[in-house]
Amino acid sequence: MTPIEGCSTFLVRHAWLSLRGVVAEALVRHDLSVAQFASLLMLDEVPGLSVADVARKVSTARQSANEMLGGLERAGLVERRPHPSDRRTQQIFLTDAGRQRLAEALPTVQAVEARLAAGFSPDEIAVVNAWLHRMTEAGAASEEIPTL
Amino acid sequence: MTPIEGCSTFLVRHAWLSLRGVVAEALVRHDLSVAQFASLLMLDEVPGLSVADVARKVSTARQSANEMLGGLERAGLVERRPHPSDRRTQQIFLTDAGRQRLAEALPTVQAVEARLAAGFSPDEIAVVNAWLHRMTEAGAASEEIPTL
DNA sequence: GAACTATTGACAGGTACCTGACAATCCTGC
DNA sequence: GCAGGATTGTCAGGTACCTGTCAATAGTTC
Structure with missing residues (x-):
């Protein structure tokens, strides 16, 4: 059940897989x-x-x-x-x-x-969004330094 | 550049792709x-x-x-x-x-x-982890109700 | 202990995605 | 203008992942 404590990368992976599954399930009825x-x-x-x-x-x-x-x-x-x-x-x-x-x-x-x-305050959601954006930027930046 | 505002699902997707890319890049040298x-x-x-x-x-x-x-x-x-x-x-x-x-x-x-x-406080990281865990649980729960 | 179900590791086949390449086209510097 | 580089849509081929299935084995119920 525990993904892998301490490595946020795998937390994000599990969250993505989970979200994709839930959204896909909600979208099948719309084909x-x-x-x-x-x-x-x-x-x-x-x-x-x-x-x-x-x-x-x-x-x-x-x-x-x-x-x-x-x-x-x-x-x-x-x-x-x-x-x-x-x-x-x-x-x-x-x-x-x-x-x-x-x-x-x-x-x-x-x-x-x-x-x-539900259950997360707007402030908390803002923190989450900021964190996710930071991760995204990191990837975009690393593409600029591909072979370092 | 803007993924899709308002849909956190795609924020998570971009964060995952980005993190995976960065980590993969760090791991190639270790094969x-x-x-x-x-x-x-x-x-x-x-x-x-x-x-x-x-x-x-x-x-x-x-x-x-x-x-x-x-x-x-x-x-x-x-x-x-x-x-x-x-x-x-x-x-x-x-x-x-x-x-x-x-x-x-x-x-x-x-x-x-x-x-x-870097730049995020321990409290903020805790919020992020809690949010990611919540998303993960949601997916696990939805598997229990596959055909609703 | 016999029947039933669940689980494990493997196999075949399919799907989704990617990389690398190509001609056609655009854009830029000279 | 025009040579060089970048970009677009598309093709061929490969890779990684999944589903569905199978025999073998384990656990459960009677």
Whole structure:
């Protein structure tokens, strides 16, 4: 039961696996994977992203993002349009069905997260978020010094 | 750069990916994967675990654990011995080389984590750990209600 | 002690993800 | 302009992980 005391890395791993499981469970009824839900969320916030943009935002390979978006496209939730000025890239937009699907799924996920966060004060949540951000930055920084 | 504001799930995901990257980078020089390091750490703490035990502790499939332990065994860092009373299971023990490898790698990982946690007070770290534990428990609980 | 269930380690097969490469295209410095 | 480098979407191939299954063994109930 005890992950590995003292190594916060593995605490974070277990938390991520657990959260992913819970969110995935909440999303199956909406026929969405966790990654697809994240993409829908981002594309709703910033329409017209390219495949490469999505890949960077969700921290995955361009290839993986492309395949995942293929699923969303086949389901009719997003559509690709040629970029008006850059002939390499395709812009990705949510369809009406995509927006509706997101509107259905988002409250479910938010409810799950709210339920899990119950019992923690806003101050504590702020500390947690700050800590998580710090960890994330650390990784981004280490990429800049790959072979040290 | 902004993962997805408001959804802590994706904050945790980015933190995990980042931490894994940093730790993996620190472990390459010791020729260990993150999962292998975790297994060494556990087997040092609780010698004689079975493959299934290791799988449960690191939250992975028995199969995956078996393959990963195969790598450690081929490297001479662990050894399998038949269980004295249960003829199904094999007990896994660290070899002297395994203990030495762990002793070399552990300070590296601890230094990385200490560097990342710098600037957070013990109280704040305690809050973070409590929050991570809460998330982990949530996942374990949801497994008990798979089809609700 | 016999039947039933659960568990262990292994096997096969599939899935998701990644890396490395490529032509096409954009951008920048000269 | 135009050569050089960077970026985009895509292809091929590999790796790591998972699920589903199996015989062998252990524990449980009657």
